[in-house]
Amino acid sequence: xxxxxxxxxxxxxxxxxxxxxxxxxxxxxxxxxxxxxxxxxxxxxxxxxxxxxxxxxxxxxxxxxxxxxxxxxxxxxxxxxxxxxxxxxxxxxxxxxxxxxxxxxxxxxx
Amino acid sequence: xxxxxxxxxxxxxxxxxxxxxxxxxxxxxxxxxxxxxxxxxxxxxxxxxxxxxxxxxxxxxxxxxxxxxxxxxxxxxxxxxxxxxxxxxxxxxxxxxxxxxxxxxxxxxxxxxxxxxxxxxxxxxxxxxxxxxxxxxxxxxxxxxxxxxxxxxxxxxxxxxxxxxxxxxxxxxxxxxxxxxxxxxxxxxxxxxxxxxxxxxxxxxxxxxxxxxxxxxxxxxxxxxxxxxxxxxxxxxxxxxxxxxxxxxxxxxxxxxxxxxxxxxxxxxxxxxxxxxxxxxxxxxxxxxxxxxxxxxxxxxxxxxxxxxxxxxxxxxxxxxxxxxxxxxxxxxxxxxxxxxxxxxxxxxxxxxxxxxxxxxxxxxxxxxxxxxxxxxxxxxxxxxxxxxxxxxxxx
Numbered sequence: 001x002x003x004x005x006x007x008x009x010x011x012x013x014x015x016x017x018x019x020x021x022x023x024x025x026x027x028x029x030x031x032x033x034x035x036x037x038x039x040x041x042x043x044x045x046x047x048x049x050x051x052x053x054x055x056x057x058x059x060x061x062x063x064x065x066x067x068x069x070x071x072x073x074x075x076x077x078x079x080x081x082x083x084x085x086x087x088x089x090x091x092x093x094x095x096x097x098x099x100x101x102x103x104x105x106x107x108x109x110x
Numbered sequence: 111x112x113x114x115x116x117x118x119x120x121x122x123x124x125x126x127x128x129x130x131x132x133x134x135x136x137x138x139x140x141x142x143x144x145x146x147x148x149x150x151x152x153x154x155x156x157x158x159x160x161x162x163x164x165x166x167x168x169x170x171x172x173x174x175x176x177x178x179x180x181x182x183x184x185x186x187x188x189x190x191x192x193x194x195x196x197x198x199x200x201x202x203x204x205x206x207x208x209x210x211x212x213x214x215x216x217x218x219x220x221x222x223x224x225x226x227x228x229x230x231x232x233x234x235x236x237x238x239x240x241x242x243x244x245x246x247x248x249x250x251x252x253x254x255x256x257x258x259x260x261x262x263x264x265x266x267x268x269x270x271x272x273x274x275x276x277x278x279x280x281x282x283x284x285x286x287x288x289x290x291x292x293x294x295x296x297x298x299x300x301x302x303x304x305x306x307x308x309x310x311x312x313x314x315x316x317x318x319x320x321x322x323x324x325x326x327x328x329x330x331x332x333x334x335x336x337x338x339x340x341x342x343x344x345x346x347x348x349x350x351x352x353x354x355x356x357x358x359x360x361x362x363x364x365x366x367x368x369x370x371x372x373x374x375x376x377x378x379x380x381x382x383x384x385x386x387x388x389x390x391x392x393x394x395x396x397x398x399x400x401x402x403x404x405x406x407x408x409x410x411x412x413x414x415x416x417x418x419x420x421x422x423x424x425x426x427x428x429x430x431x432x433x434x435x436x437x438x439x440x441x442x443x444x445x446x447x448x449x450x451x452x453x454x455x456x457x458x459x460x461x462x463x464x465x466x467x468x469x470x471x472x473x474x475x476x477x478x479x480x481x482x483x484x485x486x487x488x489x490x491x492x493x494x495x496x497x498x499x500x501x502x503x504x505x506x
Contacts, residue, residue, distance in 0.1 A: 019190075021197065022193065026193060026444075029161075029163075029443070029444060030189055030193070032164070037161070037443075038443060038444070038446075039436060039442045039443065039446060040440070040442075040446050040450060041196070041200075041441075041442075041443060041444055041445060041446030041447075041448070042196070042200050042444075043200055043203050043204050043205075043446075043448065043450060043451055044204040044205060044206065044451075045204070045205055045450055045451050046435065048436075065206060066206060067204055067205055067206025067207075070205075070206075071205075074435070106435070107435060107436040
């Protein structure tokens with residue numbers, strides 16, 4: 001089973017097993033890793049599973065859809081490596097992937 | 111003062127908000143003795159219960175009363191079953207996936223509204239909002255158009271509750287069985303024919319591939335029929351009512367229709383249709399000085415959470431400029447409403463057309479009628495009057 005390393009903004013690392021087919025958001029929630037909220041439950045509607053996936057791992061992912069990019073507009077602390085965890089599906093090829101988490105998820109009022 | 115809260119009381123349904131406030135202030139962990147359920151009313155507590163799915167579980171049902179004749183569903187299940195069921199559909203209900211339906215929704219909305227425009231009056235629910243979401247979900251599911259009214263009658267009966275009920279009433283059980291019979295008949299008819307690209311076809315194929323049991327297919331059709339119908343109907347009615355009650359907010363919106371999505375979010379926060387959902391405690395948990403034990407039942411009052419002044423400033427004020435993004439009207443977390451993006455799309459198109467065709471509508475408050483259910487709050491009749499017009503059809 002693929003292992004994914006979630007790194008909190010403060011540096012704490014969580015190495016967890018994630019079933020292939022689950023999203024990066026589900027991998028964190030089901031393993032009780034803090035830092036991802038997943039308010040909308042994975043229908044790309046809230047930007048509270050914002051994360052950063054960089055370098056070789058980013059190269060192995062399919063590009064974000066227009067819907068994901070539109071929702072990323074809402075994320076605070078957005079960077080070039082920003083993704084929504086609910087839209088990134090974990091596969092065997094992503095065994096060892098490192099996912100960095102932001103200090104805050106976009107939540108609250110405009 | 112001792113707080114008393116009864117989720118089945120018809121007077122409470124008329125205006126639950128004062129008792130919600132009393133619960134938040136005086137009894138944030140309230141025991142509703144007749145229903146053997148702990149009631150959570152603060153934002154922080156509801157939000158925690160939604161997110162901590164191992165402590166607050168769905169597998170033993172999410173209705174306050176005891177459900178009967180149920181099939182397994184994505185709502186009343188826990189990971190990993192929940193994850194498997196949700197994955198079958200989650201990609202089909204993103205904003206991007208439902209966006210292509212906008213023109214279909216608009217055409218249906220105009221078909222329903224146009225006959226009434228020259229008369230200057232209609233019932234927003236009976237003539238319009240009760241029909242629009244059902245028409246769309248039936249189209250997505252692949253139910254024949256002529257079956258819509260029949261399916262809607264059954265799904266209404268499934269949710270309707272009398273006062274002081276502790277288990278699903280007979281009319282709801284009968285309607286549940288009618289729905290299952292209907293689904294079976296439809297699938298038997300379709301089994302011999304070429305596969306069609308709709309949700310029934312998708313679920314039938316998933317069963318064939320071994321991804322779903324037959325009972326899970328029936329459960330999915332049941333929950334999609336009910337969830338795709340009742341709550342969006344009530345949301346459109348509640349937006350209409352709140353804009354009538356708050357003319358300053360309607361004026362803001364008419365002046366800048368780009369604020370419509372924010373007005374929908376504010377209605378969801380302030381007066382969302384889904385009032386509560388229940389969970390079963392799966393492991394010991396401390397709340398407000400008490401230890402809840404495995405098997406204890408809790409219910410989360412979502413709209414009370416949404417009006418919690420510990421979380422929102424001036425929480426009991428309806429302000430469409432607020433644009434709250436973290437309200438709990440769709441729940442939250444793994445079980446968050448699968449159809450939220452579709453509900454938002456339908457509400458947006460419905461209100462665009464209502465406000466374009468009848469911007470000066472007035473609700474006849476004497477004619478308002480409410481449905482009675484602990485789970486869903488909203489009207490069965492919202493009669494409105496407005497200046498008649500020719501109702502020009504704009505091409506989008």
